[in-house]
Amino acid sequence: MIPYQFIAIEGTIGAGKTSLATRISQDFNAKLILEQFEDNAFLPKFYEDQDKYAFPLEMSFMASRFQQLKDQLGTHDLFRNFIISDYYVAKSLIFARKTLQPDEFNLFNRFFQLIDISLPKPDLLVYLYLHVDKLQENIRKRGRSYEQHIKDEYLDQIQSGYFEFIRQQPEMRILLLDTNHLDxxxxxxxxQTVINVISREYPFGVHRITF
Structure with missing residues (x-):
């Protein structure tokens, strides 16, 4: 039994967020919220020219994430009282901090703060940590053409952005799972090992677990 009503799974590109969230939703009859990244026309362009397309990409992602979470979290399901998502809205801020110029980020952050206060925080945030070489291996396996040229440096920057964010959230329950030796x-x-860990009750703060 998982003692949380709303869990968000997070991690860098290729960490296995969607796979884990989907499996948990199936096994525990949870309402599943998956990020709709494939509908974002700016994403392939961003990987070709980050400087040109970073701002419209991050703004469009923030808008779509906000709308999806507002719609899904605000709809009561008579048959499912457990919700699991493969992202947390704060990823918009994390990515933007690493991809935008300072003036762009300042504008972006003003909009983000307005939407952030209107959305509930997850009861548990699970961060899946993988080394960059394993992230790249997973990226190659799933074969999305626009992801195949992602640089290690970019993945490192995003991962460091997540760690920076996690350290600044004393009022959230955060589970940082080192999954380098798990499949x-x-x-x-x-x-099942991951499920056993997620099923425990945790106080607020960051809880690091290495397998």
């Missing part, structure tokens, strides 16, 4: 997608025992 929760293909190995059921590894998946």
């Amino acid at each position: 929760f997608v293909s190995n059921n025992d590894d998946y």
Whole structure:
């Protein structure tokens, strides 16, 4: 039994967020919220020219994430009282801080603060930590063409952005899972190991677990 009503799974590109959230939703009859990144026309362009497309990309992602979470979290489901998402809205701020110029980020942050206060925080935020080489391996395996040229440096920057954010959230329950030695997608025992950890009750703060 998982003692939380709303869990958000986070991690850098290729960490396994969607795979884990989807499996948990199936096993625990949870309402599943998946990020609609494939509908964002700026994403392939961003990987070709980050300086030109970073601002419209981050603004469009923030708008779509806000609208989706507002709609999904505000709709009561008679048959499901457990919600799991493969992202937390703060990822908009984390990515923007690493991709935007200072003046662009200042404008972006003003909009973000307005929407952030109107959305509930997850009861538990789970961060999946993987080394960059493993992230790149997962990116290659899933084969999205526009992701194949992502640089290690970019993944490192995003990961450091998450760590910076996590350190500044004393009023959230955050589970930082080092999954470098797990394969929760293909190995059921590894998946159950993750479930056992998520099923514990935690006080506010960051809880680091290495397997």
